Amino acid sequence: MEELKGKRGIIALIALIIITIGFLSSLIKLTGRVNPGISEVYNALAYLVAPNNLATWVYDWRGFDTLLETAVIYVGGLVSALAIGRGVVQMKKCKQESPVTSKPLEFRTESLTVILKYLGIPASILLLSYGIMVVTGSSTSGGGGFQCGVIMTSGYLLAAILYGKDTPIKFGKRFIIGIGAIGLGGYALLGLPGYLVTGYWQYNIGADVWGLAPSILHIIFGDPFRLSLILKEGVFYSTPGIIPLINIAEAFNVIGAIGLIYFAFLYGWSDEGE
């Protein structure tokens, strides 16, 4: 924070005040006047896909946005591991300084309390199981692939912090990177069936809201996830189509990306095993 002292600090403070005033005054002006715009149409049609509007918004109406959001997490993992030393490159023909790398953390697990020692493993397993439960309810609840990934990597991190190198939940480097690759690659490729059949990338052929897909594909991708909403007015059926599959892929991606960050920061990086 040394840079923020003196003239620079004063300029930064003034800029921050101006930005804050401008932003807050805009929010005040917008209060009660927010234009719903296209969201009204989104909400009106959402029932045709998943019962949970959020899932429909994030993975269908704006499904390709979410692919790129997921890619941000993947790139975050890739760049963080690179900063630690994975994949640092040098020119063959000239001498350069040695690459900056990070050493593994020192674990002092001998001071672990009895409670942590014996409850750590069940807590980690519980977190892993909870993550799986969350992703299975992605189209009916607020949960989804991202949450699942974060919860499961939390379980991994908990075990790694408590037991250090002797952690019972061990993932190899290739395994973690492979999980991430399956996740992001899987999400991206889930757009392929819609593209081949309708020409639109990531068209949800399972839900087939606009009747563009052949009925056989609608059945293949839609029926396994068909849901029924039982009301006194009657029973209503809908299917989220490829949304549950996208969520599983996203969970894999998040586990791979965040797991890689944890792994690299905890254990440092050497090219052994890659």
Next chain:
Amino acid sequence: MIESISNLWSIPLLVIIPMLTAIIVNFLYDKAIKPIAISSAIVILIISIISPYGYHWFCGHPALNPETLTFTFNPNIFGYKLSLEFIFGPLQHIMIFISSLILLFCVILSTIGLTKHQGPYIALLFLLFMSSAIVIMVNDLYHLWIAVEIGSLIVVGVAAASGTSISHKAALKYGLFSAISGAGLAVSLALILGLTGFANISDAIMYLKQFNIGEMSTVLYIAFGFFVLSWMYAGGLAPIHPLKSEVYGASYPHATTLLQAQSKLMLVAIGIIMLRLFGMLPFVKEVMIFLSVITMMIGVIMALIQIDFRWIIAYLIISHSGFVTLGIGLGTYEGLIGGIFQAVNDIIYMTILLLCCEALFYFGGKTSTKEAYGIAKKSPFIATATILGAIAASGIPPFNGFQSEIILIQACLKEGFPEIAVLILMVSVTTFIALLRGIYRIFLKPPELQSYDDSNVDLPKVLIIGIIIFIVLSIIIGIYPDIVLRFIIPVVKEVLSI
């Protein structure tokens, strides 16, 4: 002519192929990277050449016609889009073609010239191309934000990949501050979304034109302020220039070719969006012109005082970004043509200089102008190519830089800014002086005897081919500018609704 189809086949492939290639080469780490990466880059280049024009509505949702309340998949019938819209038109055609050509040379040079473990690095190059392609094709504010966000993160990775302490410092500094850029764009997007209700840029503009926003124009001004912040960070405009120039200087020159192309694409794409969204507000163009002039001046002055050839080029990239934004900021027919044309030309001649700089790594990697290395004697070709690149960058005919700079000068004079026209001339002359100083010390001055290494160096053939291709492109465009202008003029007419 843009076809009236909303499911153009090429658009998803230009995004998904680089993404999948990045995933594969990152996983493979060392093995079989070369054939996969090079063949993917060739496929991308071919797609960028042969693709027709049109739209792609991702996830396949139609547009809602507000008058008839019917849904349509025809992009030529007005409707509020439910889908995320990408456009591949003449502007995208020329920009993505040049970026994919640079990507191809970047990937080949990486596989030839770098030590092992190239997987993550080459993955980042493909993702860098992907983010550039998205920024120039997308017609959606929310997706633009994500593309800028992912682009910033990739820039951090590319800079850090060289593994030196300088590159790490530059990367982390840029990463930290670029978070502000992404956040700024997100805030701007939130305000526009709150005001109009549409993330689709064309729909939001249509709404702003149709309805009198009256006192709510303050909200638009604040959104513009945040947009400008993001524009400055993405393109490295003053006063953010030190962050971006450090990234350019600390990365390997072949990667900088792609980084500077990404910056130019972002400057053009975000600049045009700003002009379309906020162009009707007073003082908007003045702010854009002011930032451009400051960037031009600071960049070239900083280039003059550098003692490393890489850093001279890094600051000149910044300075010439000011040319691009100046043209867009003028917002006139000639200004926009000049600005976008300058972006294309700038990418080409800076690529020549950067590839020549890459060649210096094969002569030991010394790029400081403090010592004389007599490279011209060892490689007359590289010395000649560097001089030609410097001539092109300085706006001297018959190279491409001349054509766009003369259009910009004419645009400034027409708009009543003779002083800015003079400034463009001064920046061009100073560019030549800054480059010539470096060229003389590194290439032309006889080497000091004690440090002279007389051994022959074999440069990779692909490096020489790359330099020749970009010099030829520079000369062809310089003699026959219509070859590029015919892609730019329709876009400018559309932006200005002529």
